[in-house]
Amino acid sequence: MSENLIFETLEVLGEPAVRVQAADGAHATVLLHGAQVVSWVPAGGEEQLYLSPKAVACEGKAVRGGVPVIFPQFELRGPDTSLPRHGFARTRRWTVESSRRDKDCALLTLVLDDSAETRAIWPHSFTLELTISVGAGRLDLELYAHNPGDSRWPFAAALHTYLGVSELSHVRLQGLEGCRYEDRVVGGETLEDHPEKRFHGEVDRIYAHTRDLLLRDGPRRLSIESAGFSDTVIWNPGPEKCAALPDMPAEGWQHMLCIEAAQVLKPVTLGPDEEWSGRQSFSLLAA
Template sequence: MSDSSSRPPATATPGHWSFTRWNTVGQLEALEVNHPLFRAVLFLQGAQLTHFAPADERNWLWMSELARFQPGRAIRGGMPVCWPWFGIPARNAPEIRKRILRDTPHGFARTSLWRLEDVRESAHEVEISLSLHANDEFAAVWHGHAMALITFSFSVRGCQVGLTTTNLGRDPLAFSQALHTYLPTEDIVRTRILGLGSSQYIDTLQGWQYVNQEGPVYFDGEVDRIYEAGEPVSLVTPGNKRILNPVGSDSTVVWNPGPEKAKRLSDFPESGWQKMLCIETANAASDYRVLNEGQSHTLGLFLGRKGKRP
């Protein structure tokens, strides 16, 4: 479905970039940003961010030490883009399921080669835009015609992401999606999420039953929940506090594989579940979206320090 042998053209001339450079990691091409104020690494495959941090700080994203960087293989960690469906096809709405022609989770965007559209740099910020044209090239896996445009804005304040979907077909387009953000922690049992305490969630481990959340979210084993909430949340770990501020979302997925599932996951260290979690800004479950011809929808996220917003 994609050809990684040729580098997509950029609207910004590479020689004019001050802080951004091409780099090859494993078998994949990436854009590496080394700004005096921050650093970022963004892969063309999957439009996947694997590193962001202000200068002299550790990666704000969790990456598996076993991650492999190969064409067509999902990268374990960072911020995968799940699109144009989230989760397993069978758990999506009928309008979404009828377009899916292959029984694989999380869509095809995360293993597809995206096109570099633009790189913009300033003394305080770097902005990178990538696009994926989902047309007849994907006819074997999905029935639809849409454009996904994702823009990453990096600054010392944090990382802002906007994923815009435009329906280029004549029929209404139903889709689900998520920015599947992996986040690090020093100790999962001493980690909590604030901001979801007054919401309901679907517990996918308990027959997809609805449960009321009371107080902060804590972790004591495998967690896989879809919260019916699109408000800012705070992640409190033993060493850091982060805020995730969503846009265009009324659902938030919280995930940790726990000890047993971690053993079965690909490219995942057996004890890795103790040092990570996912908070996913999503349009999932009943929060899926429908676009008429020519309409667009943007799913966005700001990841920053607690108390600081863009």
């Protein structure tokens, strides 16, 4: 990459992508398909995200891994249950809006506007932007939504982050104690009473009013912060559901954990010319 080039174009999974690189060598790779970050490598470090080796990228299909952008509904729970699962942003072609390199990081912004295709299934005007900032041992993802139309619309949103892990049973997650959660595996709601979560198989929980988290995976320590998003989704398909996924290897569940900044339990409503933003940040801490 030349000194003046902020990003380079390349092909990933047969789709156009861009790689943005900071002056210190930290870099992230983003598919234009869904504005999906599929790789984050800190300066002098190793890959931090999980991208399924069987992932497929094609029109109308979500990519398994990285950071899918969920909008305007989460799964099939709403607020508009007529939409495709997890909405449509993750399966649309975004465009590069801007890029720049500062002293400590490089930034890339991609944009998605409403079109005849989106209005056919969701009759609203909107602008979405995803800004990726990478540098040293930090990755920041900011999702921005704007309503340029003359009608109000509600939405849910999430950054469906697949983190790569050495082995799921080695992972410890701190910071959820005292948060109420909805358990989508066994049903019901309860209060988290574990100061340090461990994982051994399928988990699908929506935690409300979460705060900063710390993931420990052997010597690796990853700080996870969010702002604007009130919820955190923790997800792993476990062995049985993973084996049934055509775009995941049977053992893939052992090497990933989704920790998603989300706005699910209380969708946001934007009136004309109103806007919203939410951010998820990852910092690799010294061992």
